[in-house]
Amino acid sequence: MSTLEQGLYELGRLDQAAGADTPVHRLDPRAKVVTTLVFIVCVVSFGRYSVIPLLPFALFPIVLASEGGITLELIGKRLLIAAPFAVFVGIFNPLLDREIVARIAGLAISGGWVSYASILVRFVLTVSAALVLIATTRFNDVVLALERLGMPEVLATQLLLLYRYIFVLAEEAMRMTRARTLRSFGRRGMGMRVYVQMLGQLLLRTFARAERIYAAMLGRGFDGHVRSPRCLSFSAGDALFVLGWSAAFVAFRLVNVPQLLGSLVMRLGS
């Protein structure tokens, strides 16, 4: 399988997971979107040297994933795909910031390493929360939630169509790639020049398809508004979900929970 095919398959798996039916899946998408946003804001608002106080936040993606029947593999694999970005963003921190901030068992830890660790922890937390959201909420529900929360309708329509046609476009690209591979022998035909031409070709095909889709929409009375028959209902349980988790995040943000637990244990021990 080519990497493109693999990618398509992976996207399909996430999409399939989102179609399941668990208490987490049944939550109103707005509740999940808002809670995830609060989560992300809280996580990124910490100071650059925070690592330990961030750890309690892991509770949110872990609880949601286990309640929603999402496997660690599903989330972990995708985290790895995005990981290089986070790994390289902070890679120079240890070199630039050499001030010693702590000593653990005689080992001097510089500020750079701490801030690098902080970046990685934040990356894992925020991206896994976003992945869990996507894996427990169908994409169109996420878009619908965003729209109800005030995102412009044009943008919502764009996102819906983007998601719908990503599969069609990727399949088209895949067929072109296959056709090229089959008629390229060794390195010939695999060069940059052909690649650029293929991209151009794909763009033109996309234009042509967009035109046909628009014609199909006009044919069925499209007037600039997509009217969806779906309705959302925000229940008391949803409100509880948002408020409960948000309160927890704010508490985690204000109180250093691991430190508190640590001193509690120490006091009990003494």
Next chain:
Amino acid sequence: MSHHTIDVESLAFDYPDGTCALDGVSFHVGHGESIALVGANGAGKSTLLMHLNGLLSPTSGTVGIGGTPVTKGTLPDIRKTVGMVFQDPDDQLFMPTVMEDVSFGPANLGLPEVDVLRRAHDALDRVGALKLADRPPYRLSGGEKRAVSIATVLAMNPAILVMDEPSSNLDPRARRRLIELLGTFEHTKIIATHDLDLALDLCERTIVLHEGRVVADGPTREIFTDDALLEASALERPAGLRPCAVCGSAAGNSDGAD
């Protein structure tokens, strides 16, 4: 609209790049008629269909639906009357789920939500795709996609059905099922197709297009046995009208029955 008729008067169309796609096409389709539109690739079939619901505007000539001329002002009414099924279901199915896609048309007609859902439900039921309602279109097979595409149009209760290559890319059984389904529709139908056997089964009348002109217009069986005409318009006799390859029995005894 009570008269489900189509009147095309000396219709001509040039694409912006100068290609002349239609060159003086005229015909009349009566209420409840079922017409096959055949012709080689590039004969102008799709271009002609696009004029029937105003997706293209003629360079010259006129198109009338049920006595109403197709103009900018009448477009909303025309599109309510003429339901068009495109060749590639992926172009037709643009919403996230089958149900939403089928509801798209009725919702745009401004119907109350209950009616929208009922119509979508009925249309899906009609094509036998009710169980697919919550699936995203990219998870359907070719035959399922085609059935749903037809449902999206049926949900708008059109008086006239226009179809571009409805049987392309279907396996034999899906094709047979499609033909049976289309046979149950009482709409006025125009079907552009290369599948001459399908035309033979469904359409009593055939219009042959060649290089943007109508070269023949008459009973399907007569046209498909006119070898000189077929040859001149780059077509071939359908299998159902050829002598049997195995036993050599005479042509034309098939009435479309398998």
